[in-house]
Amino acid sequence: MSFDPGLPDDSINVSRTHPLKEAGLLLAGMIGAVILFVIAVGASIDWLAPLLPPGLEMKLLGSFGEPDEDEIEPSDSDEQRLQALVDRLASHWADNPYSFRAAILGDDAPNAFAFPGGWIVVSRGLLEQTDSENELAFVVSHEIGHFKNRDHLRGLGRGVALALAMSVVASSGAGLAGDLAGLAGSLASRSFDRDQEVDADAFGLGLVYAEYGHVGGATEFIRKAPEFSNVIGNTAASYLSTHPLHDDRIEALLMLALQKGWTKQGQLMPFESESGDEQDTLDTTKAHGDFE
């Protein structure tokens, strides 16, 4: 027997696809799948959310929506004032099925949330950056508007869908893929937010007018802090925070006020914060922060 040596064939055991091409294809497929999933779930939730009676929601999700105890500040006079404000504003919603509960989040970033079960949560940072009760009232009324339109349930449903998709991707161990999926998913989820915000604004403005007889201060908060344009949103997504949504929203609000004949002129009330100076009334033209 003679020994006839050969060399290994390079082309049999190794696929010749370019790795970057493979990565691009797989990533695009994954991102597309996540977006489709979130949109599909978002659309079904939009359809299902109004079918859940508010009474049942309070019972089922009341404790689920309750903010974590270590995140909210202990009950104090600010919270009582906020609760009173929430109750006053909610009283103008004729067939309100909710009994709202207010809480203050110990966070310096201005933010406000509507959580399932009637929770309206406002951050300490938002309290400090609003110059009048009217501004705060608009934020709170906007959140009440989300309850009216059941947006908090939609947001919750989409959040669950996104978390589900993310956990599938994350379990693959490809960390970056998970991040990209999260970004794509929240962008897809965000496409649902826009109309919701405008609708909640419109309802909120009505409550503010009913309470004060004018809508002065209502647009101030989003106008003076464009970078907080998603503050009054109901999602935690901070992507696209530079999105010029606030201009559209202010314009839509002004148009609504004009159509309804709601005046912007009127006295602004102070919302006394413990950390700020006491002052009886505020001048509409004054824009400096009193509670810095």
Add this chain to the structure above:
Amino acid sequence: MENFSLIFALLLLLFAFSTGEMIERRHYKDIRSREQRWKRFPAITLKRIPSAWEVEDSEMVYGNVVISVDHFKRFLAGLRGIFGGRIKSYESLMDRARREALLRLKKDAMDKGFDAIVNVRLETTRMANARRNGEGTAGLEVLAYGTGLKLRNKPA
């Protein structure tokens, strides 16, 4: 801020891709040249010694290699973990490791003065990640072993 970390992760991935590609290309070049150089040295899988060979001495010989998975290959494999299909990024890794182990096996036998290796076998082991309770793959080991033979009559 989140976008920043995303960009950083992307850059890290591209960096891992370029280093991984470079190392792989060099390794293949080296593998091919040694395969060419040592191809006349018999390393065969037969269990029985060919009857024409007169064995003077024998001993077990080894060739062993451990190769790391790079970040990019692992990322691609992770994506494959979602969709399924061939993990192409690991194919070249396995191929390199097997061929390198066989070359080291020949080197071991040559250094010990043997003329041939019979009963060549390959073993593969996944090197578990030291972190995350051993989940994930740090690298892979391929062991090639066989029986080195010293012959009175050299094979043709």
